[in-house]
Structure formats: C-alpha cells, structure tokens
Amino acid sequence: MDNNWNDFNNAESQQSFDLIPKGTIAPVRMTIKPGGYDDPNRGWTGGYATRNADTGAVFLKVEYVITEGKYAKRKVWSNIGLFSQKGPEWGNMGRSFIRAILNSSRGLKDKDNTPQAQQARRINGLADLDGLEFLAKIDVEKDQRDDSDKNTIKFAITPDHKEYQGFSGGGSSAPAAPPAPANQGWQQPAQQQAPQQPQQQATSTPPTQTPSWAQ
Template identity: 65%
Template sequence: MIMTYFDFNSASEQTSYDLIPKGTLVRVRMTIRPGGFDDASQGWTGGYATRNDNTGSVYLNCEFVVMEGEFARRKMWSLIGLYSAKGPEWANMGRTFIKAILNSARGVHPGDNSPAAQNARRIGGFADLDGIEFMGKVDWEKDQNGQDKSVIKAAITPDHKEYAALMGGARQPAPAAQTPSAPNAYAQATGRAPNPGRPSWAQ
C-alpha cells in the first residue's frame, strides 16, 4: 500500500493579531454582507438588509477593511440598525451613523446645511453604501463568546482636526446639487416620488 504524505513544514506560521487599540482612527472601506431581506415600504431593497428571525430586528451586516497604515487589511464587523421591536433607538443610532459615514466619505461638514450638503447626505439605496470609504474610529465590544473585538461604530467627519491629514485625497465626490424640479436619487432609482415619511437612506 502506497502512503501519501502532505508536507506542511514550508507553510507560513499563523498570525496572531492583537486588537486594534480603542480610539484609533483608520480609513476603512465598508461592504455590506447581504442578508436577503427586503421591505419596499421602508426602502429596503436589493437584498442588503438582514432580519433576525428570533428578535425581528433588521440591520445591515457590515464589514470594514482598513485601507492603509499599521493595521492595513485588518477587518472588523459591525451591525447598523434599521429596525428593532424594542423601539426606535437602534434605528435612530443607525441613521446617525449612516449620516456621519456620508459626511466623512463625501467631505461634508456636519454643520453644513446647504443644498449641496443636504444632497450629499442622500442615497438612492443601500447599494450606495456598499464599498464606501470613510474615516472611522475603532471601539471595542464583546462578541457572542464574551471576548473583546474591534468594531467601527463612529465615523470621523471634516470638523475633526485629523480628518484632512488622514483622509487625504481619498474623499469620494458628493453628488451634484439638484435643482428643485430634478428627481432625487430615490426617484431615479425606483421611478417613484420621494415619501417624506421614509428614512433618510430611502430617499
């Protein structure tokens, strides 16, 4: 009987990663891991949202990859809340985070309420967030096993003193300001008029 052997002596040693320190500012690319849940009445289309069958909560399951620097290519995972049966707080936190992401990615000052700035905070759907690059702040939280893990829960916007140096020329251009008679991004994506009651990411 001929024995076959696989020699692993030349394989690389496995890498052990320490947590990225709390408070570290990193430029990240966010991708959404599709969960296949849609609710057109909420503007949740394209299969990007995920629904927890046990709790009924709906969220975006996001992966953040560090683009450069000491922690380049490191990955973190966080959820962006869209709905919780417990109340509006989780969804409101999600909306706040998405707004900050858009401000960071498109170079919009949080206090800027000009028509161009307001337009930059609109998206046609979750597809506009998939692959977006922004400056994030690292935090820690417990995983399901009670172990610390690095997460991104906040975006750094142009009012931060380190924003310009860290983002450099990586900002994504904001969409051109639209005239009042022009259809907004939601209408262009869906063919329907905007609904003032919709969440900001659905308009």
C-alpha cells in the same frame, strides 16, 4: 491556481488576531454582507438588509477593511441598526452613523446644510453604501456570543474633527495629500503652495503640531 500545491513558500504570512487598540483611527472600506431581507416600503431593497427571526430586528451586517497604515488589511465586523421592535432608538442610532459615514466619505461638515451637501447625504438605496470608504475610529466591545473582547466601528471621523485634517495613514503628521478621488472624502486636497519666504523668515516658523491621533 498554483500547481505547486505542496510548496507554501509563496503563501502570505498569517495576520495577527490581537485587538486593534481602542481609539485607533484608520481609513476603512465598508462591504455589506447581504442578508436577503427586503422591505420596499422602507427603501430596503437588493437583499442587503438582515432580519433576526427571533427578535424581528433589521440591520446591516458590515465588514470593514482597513486600507492604510499599521493595521492595513485587518478586518472589523459590526452591525448598523435599521429597525427594532423595542422602539426607534436603535434605528435612529444607525441613521446617525450612516449620516456620519456619508459626511466622512464625501467630505461634508456636519453643519453644512447647503443644497449640495443635502443631496450628498441622500442615497438611492442601501447599495449606495456598499463599498464606501471613510475615516473610522476603532472601538472595543464585548462579543455577545462568548463575552470576549472584539473590535467594532461605531464612529466615523468627519471634517469637523481635527483628526480628519491631519490623517496621513502612516502614523505621523505629513504634508497635505494630493486631491482625492470622489469616493475618498477623508483625504484632503492639497493646499495651494504659498510663495517661498526668505530663509531667515522660514527659520522662525514654529514646527507643525503632531495630530492627536499620532501622539
């Protein structure tokens, strides 16, 4: 700890709490806030799930940290539904979202049903979701506590979307990124460089179109 407790010159600048615009696309890292609820019959172990004592609903409380770009280090909080006594819809929505997160994180197209892709969509437990990084679309919804607007994340960008291919983290189009670590499937491996063309041919090549998220 800094002994100069009364000197705030080296303190970090405060962050803005303005809403991130709806539709913003950004890479995030998800962290599950343990709720202490387990149901081994459903595969919910490790205390990651949270149960609402009033409604009986079970969900994951997730904190998302934006890792790159204009809103780097900003946080978004939202829940992923696992079970509701009202019916299967909420839990099914949660399963669909988790599938998309795995697709985004592990670079899988939604219609890829190869044995390798199917295995990549399987998890050993909820702990496997903790710490995943993926490309997300930021949304805005009403906070049920005070009816104010708040950011949320309900949609993962997968390789099926053009935004996944063009994302560079800086708000503009960029050359293909270098090969990514296994847990960052949203980054694209570098394309093999084509043989250099004569100068007169290069000048006739049309400019690269800016991805839709950067327009």
